[in-house]
Amino acid sequence: MASEKAKELARKQKEQIRAEKLRKKNSDDPKDWGRWRQFTEAYKRTNEIDPSTRWWMLGVAVGVIVVIAAIGLLTNLAWWAWVPLALMSALLGAMLVLTRKARTAMITRYAGQPGSAEVALQMLNKRRYSYDLGIAATRELDLVHRVLGPGGIVLIGEGAPGRTRKLLSEQERRHGQVSYGTAVTTLMIGDAPNQVKLGDLQKRIEKMPKVLAPFQVTEVQSRLKALHLRNQMPIPKGPMPTPKGMNRAMRGR
Template sequence: MAKTRNAAENKAAKAEAKAASKAAAKQRRSQLWQAFQMQRKEDKRLLPYMIGAFVLIVAASVAGGVLAGGITLYLLIVLGVVLGALVAFIIFGRRAQKSVFRKAEGQTGAAAWALDNLRGKWRVTPGVAATGHFDAVHRVIGRPGVIFVAEGSPARVRPLLAQEKKRTARLIGDIPIYDVIVGNGEGEVPLSKLERHLTKLPANITVKQMDSLESKLVALGSRMGPAAMPKGPLPAQAKMKGVQRTVRRR
C-alpha cells in the first residue's frame, strides 16, 4: 500500500511540475508577444529590419544549397530558416532594450534599475547614500572590486562618492574602488553604456574574495533609510525585465 501511495504521490508531483513548467512557458511567450507588439508600434523600423535579416539569411542559404546540390540544399534551407529566425529575434531584443534605456534615461532610480539587470556575478546594494533631492549612490561588488555608481546632480553626488569611498577604503584595505556617475556630461557614463563600462573594468579579485568583501560591507551598512531611496517613475517598458532575460537566455 505504501509503495502504491508513494508512486501515486510521485506521479502527482511530476504532473504538477509539468503543469507549472507549461504555465511558465506560456507566460514567457505572452510577455514576449506583448513586448513585440509594444515595440512594433513604437519602432517603425523593427519589422523591416527583422524581415530583411530573415530574408537575406534564407536567400544566402538557398544560394549556397543550390551551388552545393543534393541533400545539402535542404539542409542549408532548414539551417537558413533557423538562423534567420534567431537573428530576427536578436534584432528585436536589442532594439527593445535600447528603447527601454532611452526611456529610462534621466529618470529617478534609472541607474538602480539598470544595475538590477546586470548580467553576471555582481552584488548590487542600491542606495547606500542619498540626498534629499533623490540623488543616490549605489554599491556594486564584482571582480574589479567595489564600484560606486551615482545618479543625480554631479555637484551633489561627488561629495557622497568621496565619503563612501573613504569609509569603505578603511574597511577593505588595498582592494580597488571605482566610482561612476551616470549621465551624459563630460566624464559621465550614459545609462545605456553602464553595463559595458562595468564589464570592461579589470578583474582584480576572485569570487571567493567577493563573498568575503560582501560580508564586510553588509556590516558597514548604509547611511540612509529606506524612505530615502529614489522611487521616481521608471518607464513602462522597465516591466520588460523578465522579457530581456528571456531574450538573453535564447
Template sequence: MAARSTAPEKRPGFFSQIRSLYTFTHEAYRWLPFLLAGILLAGIAAGVGIGFLVPPVAVWSVILWGVTGLMAGVLGSLMTMTRLSTLAMYRKLDGMPGAAGHIMSTALGRHWQGSDMPVGINPKTQEAVYRAIGRGGVVIVGEGSRGRLTRLINDERSKAQRVASGVPVTVLYVGHGDDDVPISKLAPTIKALPKKIDRTTMAAVIKRVDSVSQSLASLPIPKGIDPSRVRAPRPR
C-alpha cells in the same frame, strides 16, 4: 471562507513572450517589421541560392536549403529583436530616477553584488549614490548632478576605504558629460574593471561594508522605476 489557492502562477509561454518582446521593441522602433521581414527574406534567398550552387541540383535539395535559410532568418530576426529591445530598454531608463540601481541589481552578473536601493540619497533633489562590490573592488555610482553628489560620494568612498583598506574604490557618474558613463554602458564599464581581489576577500568586504551601512528606512526614498514596465521581455 474560500480556500487559498496554492497553485503556482502560470508563466507566459514562448509565443506570448515573443509577442511581448515584439510589442515592446516596436514601440521604440516603428520600422521593426520591415527589418524583420528583410532578414527573413534574406535568409530564404541565401538558402535557395546555396541549394542551386551545391551539386546535385534538385528540387528537394533547393527546398531543404530554403527551409534551412528560413530557420536561419528566424534565428537572426530573434537575435536582432532581442538586441533592439535591449537598446529600447536603455532609452527608456535613461534619465529616470533609480535607473542606475536597476542596472546594478540586474545586469552585473555573478562576479558583482549590487542593489537597486541607494546607499546615499539627497531627499530634496533625488540625487542618489549606489554601490556594487565585486572582483574589481568597490564601485560607487552617482546618479544626478555632480555638484550635489560630492558629499554623498565622499562619504561613501571614505566608508569603503575605512572598512576595506587596500581594496580599490572606483567612482562613476551616470550621465552624458565628458567623464560620465551612459546608462547603457554602466554594466559593461563595471564588469570591465580588472580583477583585484579574490572571492574570499570579496565576501569579507561585502560583510564589512554592509555591517557599517546606515539604515535608510527613515529617509524618504524617491520613487524609482518600475522594472516590469521598462525591462524588455526575453524569449526563453
C-alpha cells in the same frame, strides 16, 4: 464512499488548474507568461520606442534565408535539409536583433529618471557581479548605487552632479574603511564630460581591471553587509521606475 471522495478531489484539482491557467492568462507579471507572449510583449514595447525594429528584424530574417537558400541551391543540397535550417536561423537572427533593440529602447525610455541605473546593472553577469540600489539618497532622489565584482567596489551616482558627488565622496570614504585595500571606484551617470552614459555603464564596469578573485569578492561582500547595517539610510518615499518586466520578458523568465 471512497470513490465519491476521489471524484471530489479530482474535480477540485481540475478547478485549481483552470483557475491557475486563467490567472496566468490575465497576469501582468512576465514570469507568468509563456514564451510566445514574452516575445510579442517585448516586441510591442520595443517597437513603440523604436519603430525601425520591425524592419531590422524582417531584413535580417530575409537576408539569412537568402544566404542559406543560395548555399543550398549551389551545393545541390536537398530542400528538406536547408529549408528548416533557413527558417530556424532566420528566427534566431530576428530574436537577436530584438534583444539588442530592446536593450537600447529600455535605456532610451528610462534615461534621466531616478533609478535608471538599474536598466544597465541588470545586464551585468549575475555570476560575477552583484549590485545594491539606492545605498544612499537625498530627498531630491539623487542616488548612489553599489556594484561588487572582479573590478572591486564601484559606486555609481545619478542625479544633480553637485549633490550626488557629495554623496559619492561620503560613501567612498565609508567603503574605504571596510574595504581593506580593495579598489573603490566612483562613476557618475550623465552625458557631460567625465561622466558615463547610461548605455555605456555595463561595458564600463565589465572592462574595469580585475583586482578581486571570486573568493575575495565573497569576503568583501560580507564586510559590505555589515557596513550596510551600520549606515543604513532610508530611501525617500515614492516609487522608482523598474524596468524588470521588460527585461524578464526578453530573458524568458
